[in-house]
Structures are given as C-alpha cells and as structure tokens.
Amino acid sequence: MKSSMISRLIWALPIACIAPLTWASNQTLVFCSEGNPEFLKPSLNTNTTSFDVTEQIFDKLVTFEPGGTQVIPALATRWTVSPNGLEYTFHLRRGVKWQSNALFTPRRDFNADDVLFTFERQWKRDHPFYTVTSAKHVYFNDVGMPEVLASLQKLDDHTVKFTLKQPDAPFVANMAMSWAGIESAEYARAMRQAGTPEKIDQAPLGTGPFQLLRFEKDVALTYEAFAKHWAGRAKLDRLVFDITPDAGQRWAKLQSGACHVMAYPNPADLPSMRDDPRMAVMNQTGLNVGYVAYNLLKKPFTDVRVRRALNMAINKRRILRVIYKNTAVPAINPIPPMVWSYNREVEDDVFDPVAAKKLLVEAGYPAGFSTTLWAMPVQRPYMPDAMGVAKLVQEDLAQVGVTVKIDSPDWVNYVSGMQAGEHDMGILGWTGDNGDPDNFLNTLLGCTSLKGHNVAKFCFAPYDDLVKKAKVSSELDERARLYHRAQAIFKSQAPWFTLAHTVQFKVLRAEVQGFVLSPSGRHSFDGVSLKP
Template identity: 50%
Template sequence: MRIHWLIGAAALLLTTASGHAKTLVFCSETNPENFGPMLATTSTSDTAAARQIYNKLFEFETGTTTLLPALAESYELSADGRVYTLKLRKGVKFQTTRNFRPTRAFNADDVLFTFERQWKKDHPYYPVNGGNYSHFNALNLGNALESVEKVDDHTVRITIKEALSPFLTNLGMNFLSIHSAEYAAQLLKAGTPEKIDQEPVGTGPYMLVNYQRDVAVRYRANPDYWRPQPKISDLIFAITPDASVRLAKLKANDCQVIALPNPADIDAIRKDPALKVESQEGLSIGYVSFNTEKKPFDDRRVRQALNMAIDKKAVLDAVYLGAGKIATNPIPSIVWSYNTEVKDYPYDPARAKALLAEAGYPNGFETDIWALPVSRPYNPNGRRMAELFQSYWGAVGVKAKIVSYELAEYLRRGRAGEHQTYELGWGGDTGDPDNFLYEVLGCAAVKTGRNNARWCNAGYESLVVKARQTSDKAERTELYKQAQAVFKEEAPWITLAHPIIFVPMRKEVQNYKIDPLGAYVFDGVDMN
C-alpha cells in the first residue's frame, strides 16, 4: 500500500463530498507492526488498528477502565459462572472499502470467526501471518474455552471450563476485536488470506485508506459507523520517531496531537499559548527482566544483587526526568489489590557484591543489557537507561554489553528468549490485576514469549491461578497480594517506574481523553 501526499499543514486541508472536512494529524512515534489486533503486541499497533478500525463485544469507556456494552448489547451469566450468553447488537455494518462490500450486517458468525481463528489449529486462518496469538495464548484461553456457539444470528453462547473472574473484562481486550467472517471468506477464496491483517475491515469509527512505512497511516471516517459520526473526517498518523521533531511539527501546526514527548519539554509546552498538555498516571510499568532460563540469572541471589546495584531514583531522574513513580510491585498502585507492604530492594552496592560472591561470582561476570530502541510511555529513553545500568552493574563487577535492534526485531528476538537482560514494559489492557500478574508473569506466558523473564514459579502460579477462579474480590485481593510478595522475593524483574502519561496538543483540539490503557483514541475528538 502506498500513499502520495505531502505532510504539512497546507497539504492536509482535505475536502469531503459535502465540501467540509476536519483533518487531524497525529505524530506517532513508530510504525505499527501490522493492522491485525489478534497479532499485535504493541500499543502502537493497538492504536493504529484496534482503536480506530474495530469494535469489540465490550469496550472500556474512553478515559476509564469502566467496561460498557459495545457489539454485545447485554449478557447473562449462569449460576456456576461458566456460561455467558451474549445478545448482539443488530444493524451494525462492516466498513465498505475499495476491496470489500459487505452483503450483511455484523452477526454471530463474526464472533465465532474472531475466536476460532485464534483457538482452533485446524482453522484455515490459524496459521495466517505467522499465527502468533500472544494475548490469546498468554491468557490460556485455548484451555479455558469449552465452546463458542451460535444460538442464532444475534445470540452467542460462550462456555468456559471453569469460572474465571476476569473473563468478561478480557472480552474487552483489543485482541478480541471483531472481524468480518464474510471478508475472511472472500480473501480465502481469492487466495490472499494474509490481507486480513494488512487491509483491515472492521465496524469502527475509521477506515484505513493507505499506509506507507516510515511516512504515514491515513484514515477516513466510517460513514456507516453505528455510533455518532466522528467529528474528525480525515485522520492521519505522521510517523515521526524523533521526539524533538514531533514537537517541532506540533509548534508548526503540521501535527495537532503528538505521542510521547520528551519529559524535559513539558514545562515549555505548557508555557506556549498555542499548545496544551493533558496528563494522568498511566496504567503501565517499565522494567528490566532477567532471562531466568540462562545462567547466572537462574539464581535468585544474582537477580536480587543486580536489583540492589541500581539507584532507581537516579534512573527516574535521568530517564523519566521525574515524570513517573518508582515501581515496587509489577502492578501500578492505582490497580486494586496493590500490596503496600512489599518493600523495594534498597540501593546497596556492598550488599549486591556480597550476594554475588555468595552465588559464586565474587569477581562478577559478563552479560548483556538489551536497550529498547524506541521511546515508549514506560521507558522514554532505552539507550540512556541501558548506559546507566551498564555503569551501576559495572560498579559491582558485572560487565554489561549494550545490545539493540529495530523494534520489530527486538520484540521477536525477545519473545524467543535470546537476551540475558531485557528492557521492556507493559501497559494494562483492562485494569484487572490478572492482566499484569497472570498475562505477563504466568507460566503460559513463557510459551508465548510475553513473559520475557521466562520465569515460571510454582508457588506464584498457584496463587494467580486460584485468584482467576474465584469471583470473591476480597479473596482475589489477598491472593494477588501474596503473589506480589513472591514476585519481589524471586526478583525476575527490576521494577523501575510507573510513568505519567503526557499528551501535548494544539489548543484547538477538543474533547481528547487520555486512554489509561495506553492507546490514542480519536473517536469523539473535535477541532475548533
């Protein structure tokens, strides 16, 4: 797919058939991996596809983690907590694109396709585009589901093998964005099934017009959208990796909203009369993980020692520039069940050296530190962070070589476990503790590569699995608190920071709400 236009304020004054259009340009930090929510592993791809092009059965109210009906109007739950009967919304149209004209409205067949592609290995779409359904597999849904059945065109019955307290909120996650079974069948018949994740068709507020890697993604408002029409008729993501260039484009009005500003620029942006900044605490964490399948990181003492070797406050000041909170637990403090009694590892190089000697490394050892190649909300400057870790670890005798790759390659190699130590982070998808404690640190997530510490601890696993199986929130809270204590003792990560999300924009942008789940959402946004 190619695009041919100039990215500049004058060139973006587009016109619709009605003679009037509103165009908004969003300066994005990098390319999306793909336009397939089932395959996506980054918030960039979630923003580019799931939050613009698709809808889900249930969705989180923009700016909150409150779950609301969407393509499912309502549901009933059986007394044993295993059977969900969903009533689907009628009359919702799939998008008409240059390659697809739907002949029917959304129905139960589309729900079945969305589940079965990720679930059933004999499904014709299962292997398409690599078949790496990391969210579906990290949540162990393949084993949790007993059946997904079409009762009639507007009723679906989902039966799970045992009650799972986070199941309903999981239905609001981006990987369960509803796809058109009719479009999938058309592509399969044409011999081009791979296009389903490249030329997407959904029911969402915007349709993909075209995409040119390293340049831009262009969308147009969906004229058949089942909710009120978006105020912005033409939406453009200008791919701009450098934070200073993003800011320059914002000031020049070449972009009206930008991603991931340099925290050092926030004060100056706030003082600019043409600009404003929205901010809130993010539902995310930045961390460095240890590959516990590789020596010496299979030894808890080594992991604890390297935690104690890091001055987190100095890292927060240098990398986050104060725009964040030091992280103790693997979940943010705004998530219910956060364990306030867990204590962080102190900055104690002498104790770190003693632990290394106790583990058999009195003279230290050599390792790597993988540096995140792009700015993320949970890590604004991966290279700077790696340099600081290199220095701190060097002070206790551990020599670390900095390694990095282009983002897609970095993530692929990390999922494969090629690293020894690895910078990454996680942004919550639901606001439920399970979304952090099971999906990212559970044993099932080792197989998918989501758990890049490759840490599978029996005691921890029993706690988070038991928490998933009870609907009693007080009991779940206690189990999750115990799990956080086990995590801290075992130290598969160095927990670094829970960042503050900043979204700079032009003053004329109205009704923008920060998504605590990490995406950028433009449905409902207007321009003066």
C-alpha cells in the same frame, strides 16, 4: 532474529483499493505517533503503538468507557452470566455495517458468524485462518483463553454463547481489550476463495469509526471516517498517524502545526510545553510499570542470587531523577499502586553495591560476568528514554564487576525477540489493558505466558498457583489475598528490576476538542474534532 512482518505489510493497501487523497477539509487531524505497528490485525499485536492503529478500524463486543476501565456495550448490546459463572451469553447489535474496499463489498451486516470466526481463528489449530499471517496469537494465549474456553456457540444470528471450563473473573474485561477486535467472516471467505487469505490482514476492514486507506512504513497511516459507523460518523473527516520516532521532532511538528496531537513527550520539554499558549498538556496517573527483565532461561540469571545482586546494584533513584525528571514514582511491585490488591507491605530493593558484590561472590561470580542489555528504540508511556536508562544501568553494574553491552533492535523485532527469549536482560514495560491485577500478574509473569508477554521466562509454581487460583475466584477479598502473597513471592524471586510507574502526558494543540485520556494509554479519535 525473526524478520519483521512490516516489510510484508507495506504493500497491503494498493492504490486500486483507496480513494484519491485530498486535504481540503479542515477536519483532518494529524497524530504524531512514535512507531510502526507490528501488524494490522489486532489479535497479533502486543503493544500500544500497534493497538492505536487497529483500534480505529475494529470494534469489540464490549469496550471500556472513555477515560476509564468500566466495561460498556459495543457490538454486543448486553450480556448475561450463568449462576455458576461458566456461561456468558452476548446479545449482538443489529444493523452494524462493515467497511468495504476494491477487494470486497459486504453483502450482509455484522452477525454471530463474525464473532465465531474472530475467536476460532485464534483458538482452533485446524481453522483455515489459524496460521494466516501468523499463528502467534499472543494475547489470546496470555489471557488464558485456550485453558478456560470450552465452547463457543452461535445460538442465532444475533446471539453467541461462550462456555468456560472454569470461572474466569476477568473474562468480560479481557473481551474489551484491543486484541478482541471483531473481524468479518464473509471477507475472510471471499479472500480464501480468491486464493489470497492474507489480504484480510493486509487490507483490514472492520466496523470501527475509521477505515484505513494507506500505510507507508516509517512514514504514515491514513484513515477516513467510516460514514456508516453504528454509533454515528466520526467528527473528523481524515485521520493521519505521522510516524515520528524522535520526541524532539514530534514536538517541533506540533509547534509548527504539522501535527495536532503528539505521543510521549520528552519529560525535559514539559515546562516549555506548558508555557506555550498554543498547547494543552494533559496528564493522568498511568496504569503502567517499567522494568528490566532478566531472562531466567539463560545463565547466570537462572540463579536468584545473581538477580537479587543486580537489583541491589542499580541506583533506581538516580534513574528516576535523571531520565524521568521526577514524572514517575519508584516501582516496587509488578502492578501500579492504583490497582486494587496492591501489596503495600512489600519492601523495595535497597541500593547497596557492596552487598550486591558479596552476593555475586556467593553465587560464584567473584570477578563478575559479561552480558547484554536490550534497550528499546522508541518511547513508551512507561519509558521516556530506554537508551538513557540502559547507560545508567551499564554504569552501575560496572561497579560490581558486570560488563554490559547494550543492543537496540528495531521496535518490531525488539518485541518479538524478547518474547522469543533472545535477550539476556531487556528493558520493557506494560500499560494495563483493563484495570484487573490478572492483566499484570498473570499476563506478564504466568507460566501460560512464557511464549508471549512473560519475557523474563519466569515460571515458578508457588507464584503461578496463586495467580491461577485468583483468576478463577469470584470473591474479591480472596483474590486480593492471593495477589498479595504473589507479589511477595515475585519480589523474593526477582525476575525483574522494577523501575517506575509514570504519569502519562499528552500534548495537543489548543484547537483539538474532545480528546480523552485513557488509563491504558490508548489514543482514540472517534469523538475528537478541530475548532475551525
């Protein structure tokens, strides 16, 4: 298994780089987070935990409106699209300042060079920063940028043009996602000249509302407000991510006042949280899906009959009742019902252990088989207790002769290991980034995502052709028809056991003001303050 990059990042912010920490201000908010980030560089990250960390530091060209998926200006004040849908011209905001540290003091404002640097280091294999920290630019690849991007030009210091090889319907929405955080070309050049190019990813500097001061693995990340942020200084002076993997401990810290906001409460604790007058419980239908992925590169999961048999052998309703405590609805398709183009004619797998056993006999496994199931060690928006789910799946599959061993690698290696195909079966899920079906159907299940988010290693031409055609179509009705057909094929091929779409909950102390729920489950704090 791949070694964790975190061990190489914890020294990233030496004491010389930061100011002494003081806690005199009452505008210090502590967020009880659930885990360590994978990286401090946005384009290398693949999960919400990590993007929560980098979203505070880096701005994008465009972003999503608070609480929604409508794309609005950020580092670009406006953009235009050519009539043929192949040229996207972004007009950049002037006067945007960069953060600084003891390693680097910027001599200029944000400009087009930074945009070119950010995307070319992910795109061009001969770029001097392509392999710095990691050459695995998962999101850039999984949203299809290498296939769709023809050129990127600097027209002047405040104008850039992306030229595409073919139309790409979700292009602008993809640019609003967290992976596209803009980095400083000047900082990169300075660190390369100093012989330490990796420093730009270990001591990150952005244009965002908060600057990272310190990261201690398994302990905390500490930020301070960036006074020169182009949208105005954040209301908070300090922001701390208190890394607390256990939901019970996060709740205890929230009750004691050690934290102000907590991620991913245990569903069983929600009644007492709602009854506590010191707390506010926020909820919103989640743009998410939880699932069990079968690794289609490994036997016996290469046989669709085995996958269908296991889907019939698992009691989904019991999992929703016991683990989710009725805070979720059964997942049938790989996209949630709130996403346009959801196919309501697709029927869910029937729980039928007898039929499952017959199908295993037909597939050549009359005595069953042995396999492993990975269960994540952290809570996610779509998965309150992966180990609990794994044990129920283990019990159900034992009834049809399948012996399951449960493994639970640490979270960073869990994600990278599943992307590398080290699992047999694995519990995972997804929170949508932009509200477009492509963000689920292509990013998670397309052939171009086999080395990234497509952890089932599902590459089926009849399915892939449909999602690729939908991606380049500018007609919403046509895209919906193609996605309807793709969902039916997905269900018949059964690369996943689709499990649940959850309601997302956030619990915060009553003194927290201005916190807005995000459909993508992100935690943003630039508009948040604490009542005195």
